[in-house]
Amino acid sequence: MEILVASAVGTLTAAGIYLILRMRTFPVIVGLALLSYAVNVFIFASGRLAVGLPPVLSKTAQGYTDPLTQALVLTAIVISFGMTAVIVMVALGAFLEAGTDRMDSDDEAGQ
Amino acid sequence: MDMALEILISALLVIAGTFGLIGSFGLLRLRDAVQRLHAPTKATTVGVGAALIASVIDLYHYQDTLTWQELLVAAFLFITAPITALFLGKIHMHQSIPREKLPDTGTKRDWATFDPTFKGPEPKLPGD
Amino acid sequence: MIALALTYALGCFGVALLFNLVRLLQGPTIADRILALDTMVINMIALIVLYGIRGGGTMTFEAALLFAMTGFVSTVAYAKFVLRGNIIE
Amino acid sequence: MIRRLFPHPWLTVTLIVVWMLLVNKLALGSLVFAVLLGIAIPLLVAPYWPGQTQLRSPLRLAAYVVLVIWDIIQANLTVARIVLFYPTDRIRSAWIAVPIELTSPEAISMLAGTITLTPGTVVTDVSACGRVLLVHCLHAPDPDAVREEIKTRYEARLKRIFA
Amino acid sequence: MSLALIAALPFLGALLPGLMIRSGRTACAVVTGSVTALALLMLGLHAPAVLRGEIVQTRIDWMPGLGLNANFFLDGLGLLFAGLILGIGLLIILYARFYLSRQDSMGQFYSYLMLFQGAMVGIVLSDNILLLLVFWELTSLSSFLLIGYWKHLPAGRQGARMALTVTGMGGLSMIAGMLILGQIAGSYDLTVILQARDAIQASEWYLPALVLILLGCFTKSAQFPFHFWLPHAMAAPTPVSAYLHSATMVKAGLFLMARMWPALAGTPEWFYLVATTGLVTMVVAAKIALFKDDLKALLAFSTVSHLGLITMLLGFGTKSAAIAAIFHIINHATFKAALFMTAGIVDHEAHTRDLKRLGGLRKLMPIPFTIGTVAALSMAGIPPLNGFLSKEMMLEEAAHTVWSGQAWLMPVFATLGALFSVAYSLRFVAHTFLGPVRDDYPHRPHDPGFGMWAAPAFLAALVVAIGLAPMPMAAWLVDAAAGATIGEAVHAHIYHWHGLTPALWMSVAAIGGGLVLLGLHAPLMRAWLATPRPEAKRLFDGLVEPLAAFARRLSSGLHDGALSRYFAIATFAILAAGLYAFFSGGHSAGMRAPTPVEVVPAAGWLLLIVSTVTLVLFHHNRVVALVVLGVVGLVVSMGFAYLSAPDLALTQILVEVATVMLLLLALNFLPKRTPMESSASRRFRDGILSAGAGLGVGCLIYMMMTRDFAFSTIADYHLANAKTGGGGTNVVNVILVDFRGYDTFGEITVLGIAALVIFAVTETILRPGPANSRLLSWAQEHRHAGDRHPLMLVVATRLMLPVAIVVGVYIFLRGHNMPGGGFIAGLVVAIAALMQYMASGFGWTAARKRVEYHALIAMGVLIAGAAGVGAWFAGRPFLTSDYGYVHLPPLEEFELATAMIFDTGVFLAVLGAVLLALASISRIAVRAGEEGSSTPYDIDLPRDGFGDR
Amino acid sequence: MNHWIIAPVVLPAVIAPLIVLLMRHDLVLQRVFSLAATVALCGVAAVLLATAATNPPEAYFLGNWPAPFGIVLVLDRLAAMMVALTAFLALMVQLYAIGSGWDRRGQHFHALFQFQLMGICGAFLTGDAFNLFVFFEVLLIASYGLMIHGGGRARLRSGVQYVAYNLVGSTLFLFALATIYSVTGTLNMADLAERVATLPEGEAAILRVAGVLLLAVFAIKGALVPFQFWLPGTYASAPGPVAALFAVMTKVGAYAVIRVFSLIFPPETPATGAFFAELLLPAALVTLALGAVGVLGAASLGRLVAFGAIASMGTLFTAISGFSPETTAAALFYLLHSTLATAVLFLVADLVLARRGSEDLIQRRPPIAQEGLIASLFFVGAIALAGMPPLSGFLGKLQILDALRGPNMVAVWGTVLVTSLLMIVGFARAGSLLFWKSHETLMEADPHEPDVLSFAAVGGLVAALVALTLAAGPVSSALGSVASELAERTPYIAANRLTEQPQ
Ligand code: NA
Numbered sequence A: 001m002e003i004l005v006a007s008a009v010g011t012l013t014a015a016g017i018y019l020i021l022r023m024r025t026f027p028v029i030v031g032l033a034l035l036s037y038a039v040n041v042f043i044f045a046s047g048r049l050a051v052g053l054p055p056v057l058s059k060t061a062q063g064y065t066d067p068l069t070q071a072l073v074l075t076a077i078v079i080s081f082g083m084t085a086v087i088v089m090v091a092l093g094a095f096l097e098a099g100t101d102r103m104d105s106d107d108e109a110g111q
Numbered sequence B: 001m002d003m004a005l006e007i008l009i010s011a012l013l014v015i016a017g018t019f020g021l022i023g024s025f026g027l028l029r030l031r032d033a034v035q036r037l038h039a040p041t042k043a044t045t046v047g048v049g050a051a052l053i054a055s056v057i058d059l060y061h062y063q064d065t066l067t068w069q070e071l072l073v074a075a076f077l078f079i080t081a082p083i084t085a086l087f088l089g090k091i092h093m094h095q096s097i098p099r100e101k102l103p104d105t106g107t108k109r110d111w112a113t114f115d116p117t118f119k120g121p122e123p124k125l126p127g128d
Numbered sequence C: 001m002i003a004l005a006l007t008y009a010l011g012c013f014g015v016a017l018l019f020n021l022v023r024l025l026q027g028p029t030i031a032d033r034i035l036a037l038d039t040m041v042i043n044m045i046a047l048i049v050l051y052g053i054r055g056g057g058t059m060t061f062e063a064a065l066l067f068a069m070t071g072f073v074s075t076v077a078y079a080k081f082v083l084r085g086n087i088i089e
Numbered sequence D: 001m002i003r004r005l006f007p008h009p010w011l012t013v014t015l016i017v018v019w020m021l022l023v024n025k026l027a028l029g030s031l032v033f034a035v036l037l038g039i040a041i042p043l044l045v046a047p048y049w050p051g052q053t054q055l056r057s058p059l060r061l062a063a064y065v066v067l068v069i070w071d072i073i074q075a076n077l078t079v080a081r082i083v084l085f086y087p088t089d090r091i092r093s094a095w096i097a098v099p100i101e102l103t104s105p106e107a108i109s110m111l112a113g114t115i116t117l118t119p120g121t122v123v124t125d126v127s128a129c130g131r132v133l134l135v136h137c138l139h140a141p142d143p144d145a146v147r148e149e150i151k152t153r154y155e156a157r158l159k160r161i162f163a
Numbered sequence E: 001m002s003l004a005l006i007a008a009l010p011f012l013g014a015l016l017p018g019l020m021i022r023s024g025r026t027a028c029a030v031v032t033g034s035v036t037a038l039a040l041l042m043l044g045l046h047a048p049a050v051l052r053g054e055i056v057q058t059r060i061d062w063m064p065g066l067g068l069n070a071n072f073f074l075d076g077l078g079l080l081f082a083g084l085i086l087g088i089g090l091l092i093i094l095y096a097r098f099y100l101s102r103q104d105s106m107g108q109f110y111s112y113l114m115l116f117q118g119a120m121v122g123i124v125l126s127d128n129i130l131l132l133l134v135f136w137e138l139t140s141l142s143s144f145l146l147i148g149y150w151k152h153l154p155a156g157r158q159g160a161r162m163a164l165t166v167t168g169m170g171g172l173s174m175i176a177g178m179l180i181l182g183q184i185a186g187s188y189d190l191t192v193i194l195q196a197r198d199a200i201q202a203s204e205w206y207l208p209a210l211v212l213i214l215l216g217c218f219t220k221s222a223q224f225p226f227h228f229w230l231p232h233a234m235a236a237p238t239p240v241s242a243y244l245h246s247a248t249m250v251k252a253g254l255f256l257m258a259r260m261w262p263a264l265a266g267t268p269e270w271f272y273l274v275a276t277t278g279l280v281t282m283v284v285a286a287k288i289a290l291f292k293d294d295l296k297a298l299l300a301f302s303t304v305s306h307l308g309l310i311t312m313l314l315g316f317g318t319k320s321a322a323i324a325a326i327f328h329i330i331n332h333a334t335f336k337a338a339l340f341m342t343a344g345i346v347d348h349e350a351h352t353r354d355l356k357r358l359g360g361l362r363k364l365m366p367i368p369f370t371i372g373t374v375a376a377l378s379m380a381g382i383p384p385l386n387g388f389l390s391k392e393m394m395l396e397e398a399a400h401t402v403w404s405g406q407a408w409l410m411p412v413f414a415t416l417g418a419l420f421s422v423a424y425s426l427r428f429v430a431h432t433f434l435g436p437v438r439d440d441y442p443h444r445p446h447d448p449g450f451g452m453w454a455a456p457a458f459l460a461a462l463v464v465a466i467g468l469a470p471m472p473m474a475a476w477l478v479d480a481a482a483g484a485t486i487g488e489a490v491h492a493h494i495y496h497w498h499g500l501t502p503a504l505w506m507s508v509a510a511i512g513g514g515l516v517l518l519g520l521h522a523p524l525m526r527a528w529l530a531t532p533r534p535e536a537k538r539l540f541d542g543l544v545e546p547l548a549a550f551a552r553r554l555s556s557g558l559h560d561g562a563l564s565r566y567f568a569i570a571t572f573a574i575l576a577a578g579l580y581a582f583f584s585g586g587h588s589a590g591m592r593a594p595t596p597v598e599v600v601p602a603a604g605w606l607l608l609i610v611s612t613v614t615l616v617l618f619h620h621n622r623v624v625a626l627v628v629l630g631v632v633g634l635v636v637s638m639g640f641a642y643l644s645a646p647d648l649a650l651t652q653i654l655v656e657v658a659t660v661m662l663l664l665l666a667l668n669f670l671p672k673r674t675p676m677e678s679s680a681s682r683r684f685r686d687g688i689l690s691a692g693a694g695l696g697v698g699c700l701i702y703m704m705m706t707r708d709f710a711f712s713t714i715a716d717y718h719l720a721n722a723k724t725g726g727g728g729t730n731v732v733n734v735i736l737v738d739f740r741g742y743d744t745f746g747e748i749t750v751l752g753i754a755a756l757v758i759f760a761v762t763e764t765i766l767r768p769g770p771a772n773s774r775l776l777s778w779a780q781e782h783r784h785a786g787d788r789h790p791l792m793l794v795v796a797t798r799l800m801l802p803v804a805i806v807v808g809v810y811i812f813l814r815g816h817n818m819p820g821g822g823f824i825a826g827l828v829v830a831i832a833a834l835m836q837y838m839a840s841g842f843g844w845t846a847a848r849k850r851v852e853y854h855a856l857i858a859m860g861v862l863i864a865g866a867a868g869v870g871a872w873f874a875g876r877p878f879l880t881s882d883y884g885y886v887h888l889p890p891l892e893e894f895e896l897a898t899a900m901i902f903d904t905g906v907f908l909a910v911l912g913a914v915l916l917a918l919a920s921i922s923r924i925a926v927r928a929g930e931e932g933s934s935t936p937y938d939i940d941l942p943r944d945g946f947g948d949r
Numbered sequence F: 001m002n003h004w005i006i007a008p009v010v011l012p013a014v015i016a017p018l019i020v021l022l023m024r025h026d027l028v029l030q031r032v033f034s035l036a037a038t039v040a041l042c043g044v045a046a047v048l049l050a051t052a053a054t055n056p057p058e059a060y061f062l063g064n065w066p067a068p069f070g071i072v073l074v075l076d077r078l079a080a081m082m083v084a085l086t087a088f089l090a091l092m093v094q095l096y097a098i099g100s101g102w103d104r105r106g107q108h109f110h111a112l113f114q115f116q117l118m119g120i121c122g123a124f125l126t127g128d129a130f131n132l133f134v135f136f137e138v139l140l141i142a143s144y145g146l147m148i149h150g151g152g153r154a155r156l157r158s159g160v161q162y163v164a165y166n167l168v169g170s171t172l173f174l175f176a177l178a179t180i181y182s183v184t185g186t187l188n189m190a191d192l193a194e195r196v197a198t199l200p201e202g203e204a205a206i207l208r209v210a211g212v213l214l215l216a217v218f219a220i221k222g223a224l225v226p227f228q229f230w231l232p233g234t235y236a237s238a239p240g241p242v243a244a245l246f247a248v249m250t251k252v253g254a255y256a257v258i259r260v261f262s263l264i265f266p267p268e269t270p271a272t273g274a275f276f277a278e279l280l281l282p283a284a285l286v287t288l289a290l291g292a293v294g295v296l297g298a299a300s301l302g303r304l305v306a307f308g309a310i311a312s313m314g315t316l317f318t319a320i321s322g323f324s325p326e327t328t329a330a331a332l333f334y335l336l337h338s339t340l341a342t343a344v345l346f347l348v349a350d351l352v353l354a355r356r357g358s359e360d361l362i363q364r365r366p367p368i369a370q371e372g373l374i375a376s377l378f379f380v381g382a383i384a385l386a387g388m389p390p391l392s393g394f395l396g397k398l399q400i401l402d403a404l405r406g407p408n409m410v411a412v413w414g415t416v417l418v419t420s421l422l423m424i425v426g427f428a429r430a431g432s433l434l435f436w437k438s439h440e441t442l443m444e445a446d447p448h449e450p451d452v453l454s455f456a457a458v459g460g461l462v463a464a465l466v467a468l469t470l471a472a473g474p475v476s477s478a479l480g481s482v483a484s485e486l487a488e489r490t491p492y493i494a495a496n497r498l499t500e501q502p503q
């Protein structure tokens, strides 16, 4: 299972980075979303993997997975949602103001 | 009794799996988009339904807890599935099917999808 | 016996997911892709329920419920986007 | 006054049931809480559900649900056969327009939902005047029969259930 | 204390002119002058003691840790220079009062001047080399302001910048030199450093320190090859030139060489660096001066030449040379300031300083003529004026100095320098004052008022007086100053007649040769003009302008807004640093047993990988990209569910939907396709980079997952204490609302802020402007289907909205013990509300909304905060929770936890934030001409059951 | 327990939502409450400063959970100093924003401003690595809002870049934290310090990677090469007062480097050694050089100051890379100074922009209202940021040069001095182009109300610079004690009262 998770994280990261290297806001935002999936799984996996051992206390449980990394991922998910929302809005605003959704703003370096 | 329940559960599971697979297979196999609409929205609904019933029985039998929560899931799926189908059907009608191939309403008004609430340039289809 | 049936059902839905994936990639229309995604959600709900049976827990019910809810909402959103451009109008 | 407090009595009942299903235990505390929710939430969402739906016969509704479930199971087998074994070029799909007499939005929706859930038929649109449903049949060598079945088997029953 | 006050007085005085200028120009000058006079007076009070050989000190701690202290001391050298600075300063203030025109802002001028004066006084009184550096750089800054004082002259701007650049560079190198020196000596106090000659000269850092310090001195004193800035500084008003560029600032370098003389001089390095530079400067600058037509330029180069002379003398490293140097400093200050003021008077009266347009002024302005002639003759070294005396001493020293085994070199070049000096000095007189009166002056000149000629006249009188009676007039000062320079008592003997020494012959040769040169000036001038030569301004511009242009190209080329390159660089840097980090540290393979792979998860994995790759390959079609992104989110959520993280699965799937809706809302206005823009090589590069990063991250997480924790994790404590300490069995939730509730507090704040930001951006877009115009003229790209609000969806929503709220409540309440909680509940309800928006439209739904989303967010954050603050009243830290079991008969017992209050805050904030964010974007569509709906659905039912339509 | 410690977070966290809730539509009320809150924050900061000066570091155990299991705030001298700096700067910036009317040009300025303060103070006070991330996010998202406050094409376009770049930074932060957790099993910084010190040999490689990732994160915030690219566009496009407030945002990056790399990865750590210092120094020097080159070549005033800010970060990181009490003390002094100086210049740039309508340095323009005063303020700011005497910048640079003797001396001194020259030249060019112009084109200056509040704000910052200069002795000896407290580490760790696992 570890190898699957690791390769998935790697693939998500690679895809995310490839997309944030594009020139338009939209693929960059999608890339950031992929990257945030990657990092969420990364954090989650840093607490090691467990199948069938949820972090909910019960008499019948045979053991528990690491609840802390899960809590951290939750925080990370929420935060990155807020951030994504903001960048979507700013990108939309920039597009409406400028008439282009190019990420690279070559007009800003001063004349 | 135990045996019967076990068989029942197993049967439900097999039904669930089979219909789930058929649904997705139909999605793959059927010829055009509207036909494909039939396969999953129906078969998977039953597939999931069977699995849910199996779950209820199984929990009652082995965990000694009678849970009806699964019914909510099933109800939810039953309520939403027609709407999903409606929307996807509208997309087909709108994008892929010439208006002439569709029957008339027989009333003064057209189908809602073609009701002229919007006027604009000719379509440049998104999505493909 | 249940275990065997369970494995069968799990396998079926696993394969179903791959079928959905093929349809998703093939399209050809956007509706096909949305339908494939929607079906995937349904299949995953089934998988959640089946894993629930296997794990013997009651923990999976709300996951199934929320997957159903979000699957529906997102399908409608995609469809409304294709139909109308604006999903909240 | 009562109408004000319970804008949708059946919704209140539904919510109580839903809550009891959710907590999954029959305890007085849960019931009290469920009732509280059943009163509060309809009030909260009342603006989004204008008007009232008259449910004439809840019992008939239950019977209708059983009928539909049975039909679904049956039709599933039919569709499974078509999907698995019919050569795709032999499948005779058809579009049919089904004029309806139902007038309440809930009833129309329920009819359309029934048609779609019953495998082999999908409602893909309603006429802009709300009097005709557009149904697509996966395999319907005889479209008129399908239209007739919809009208007699489902619509007629629904007319009796909804006012 | 009083020394510090002397240094501080001019700075305080800098504040006054600005205030006094309202009372009139004279009052302003008087006040400014009084401050200087007061400082001079205070200095004078110390003079007797200093002349007795005492050293006056003041010590004030400033940054003792660094060794930078406001320590001042006054010895003979300091007294001489401080006297010069303040005394000439006083004269300049007087002169400037009459020189400046009514358009010039006199208050500003005096302020700058006083700033400069303070900096100079600071330099010469500093007993701490770091303090000295402070004042040193201040002189550069204040001279920048003074040179650029006439803002309307481009020459002033450029001259100011050039001066600042050159002297600033010197100052900076001097910083390094001084720091090294302080390091060697163990202190930054001059009095200590001056005692540490042996240690300093033995140090391996001696030469670097010397070079760096001399660089500072040479640039400031305009020594070759840094002499070029000085003539350009002449764009300044004449009082500035007279003060800074002849009497004081340019002498700061000399002062410092004299000051450091005991510690640095006497080595061959010193000799060759200093003496050679001085010699070359003296000759080169004198030659240039001869060919300058601008009076001030002539004087400027003559100044450079004389500074070279003094530098050379200091470079000799002998006592007698030092005495000569000091004496010449005094003399030069007197005659050169007088000359500058004379030139200023000429300029002021005739409105030109061009020698070609002057001549014959002797008759028109006899007073300036007299003053100028006396001073010029002194500069030429004509006996018996003071310039002669010190030049004789110089020639005498040069005659006895052997340069690298060549005995002839020094005397010959010194004589050459003197010769040029005679020539340009006489030319100054001849071409300005002698000859016939012309009738083509730009302005008819006549004698200026007393105020203007008083100061130069006084200086000319000094020239004569010192020349006639050097011993009573100047020797005591020379003794004191030279004694301080050398570090031991000296007694200078200054005479006109030394006998038939080599110096005398050299002097005669210089005067004779100078006269010849003057006679031949016209043809020489033609030859000079015909000779190509490097022009300082062009050279400087040729250096600085390309540098600035290069800087612009480099910095704006790098920071040109090409975000994708920024990212590529960052990716590469992190990857490289990460690899380097990993392979430079010890690593042992992990021993943790792997988790077995099952079929369905493997299928899920395949789904994820294939869809991710597909997403990248087909990202140009944005709608498809979003659908595929949905698959990725789905699989990730599913994976969380499988890997024992139900809360994560729920949150992820809900957030996923909200994100997709958000992106769809935005995409409505954005282009639907991403154009293919990157070249194949770009894509290849990006592919390599991203694959590398992916591989790196994958390997890293693999290594992490396959090893056991080196220590027990803090999560064990959370598992052990969730129930007993936090009152909940869902440990994840207890961590969120209790163990790490503070994180969650921050997190909901983030979400709330995000919504506020989105709202604010929407507001700016909807204001009049390009975005708003674009929206108003918005035309949809494609024809839209009808039926915005399908009946079936509306009806289903009527049921699902309340049910979803019930589910939300349920999930909220059970969250502490089972998967769920405020966050998930908030999202559930928010998404249900969004469903309502989708069903009946923004306009219809928003019109019926009961609460402001802003208020929801604010209430949420406040409630969460209140849950935290509440603990204070129990004497506990922020966010301390409590829980208990409540029994209300006949109901069964239930748990109440304060954490639920917190979770309520979370719920509200999340709900409000999601709804505000999405509703804000929807408002944009309304602006784009979309009509709100007045009915819940679009279909016209024949008979509607209710009257809402 | 000393509840004052959390006040700098709670105060703005309560005021901001109150503003949103109750005074959303009333700017006057917003101004009054927000200003009052900032003044109160200054008071709180003073209390904290006094507490930290006389007491050993003190922890605040949130939720009453023992460390390392809950989150702690730790008040030590460094944290107190940073909070005080932030509070003061915020007050001045807010005065300016009100005086210049910037807060009127968009929605929610004051709420975002308070949230920004909450984030910054939270980041300075936290003793928990993950919580640091959370408060980084709070401050970042508020900064996104402030940066694009007022909207407009240029601002939104730079805004997208700013947000995108920092989103990547946030993601990186999470990668780093997860890696650290996977190696050490803890998040509390004091606990991390203890565990990292005794880490088994075989974990060193992963730990180093985690450290590098963290360094990169902080480098993004601190605009360290090669992560500085976002800064010029952002700062030049941000509203003047926001850019001025951002002067302290880059310092958050510097602070984090100081905190984390002197507490958790000090050079004596066996697993990492001097690795990070070796990475940091060259990057810092290049940053400095690039910033100075940018100052020399800037085509607009905003970018000029932005590059000045980059250069100052380069100087600061150069000092930090020494990781000794002396270098840290020098770094802290320079940190205080450069924050104030950068802020002054950004506000001056805004004064110019408001009157001229353009910050263009190339085209000559008619004179502006209050030109003399603005020119003087620019001059003061420029000599401060270029590190010319007599202001504290010079003292700071002297201190840094003095402290950084050693094998890298030549490179450090050379870079610092040469770049100083470039900056002097750059500022001189800019100043003379902006304020010295031909009298021939002289027209009546645009009548522009001199708003007292704006000038008072800039004056306040200048006064602080002067005060820092005059009191350099006591300040730097206080900073010496800050630095030695950091270097000692044990008081900080002891404050956390780390509890063993109950097992
Ligand atoms: Na269906």
Ligand code: NA
Pocket (backbone or CB within 6 Å): A074, A075, A078, E736, E744, E747, E823
């Ligand atoms: Na949360």
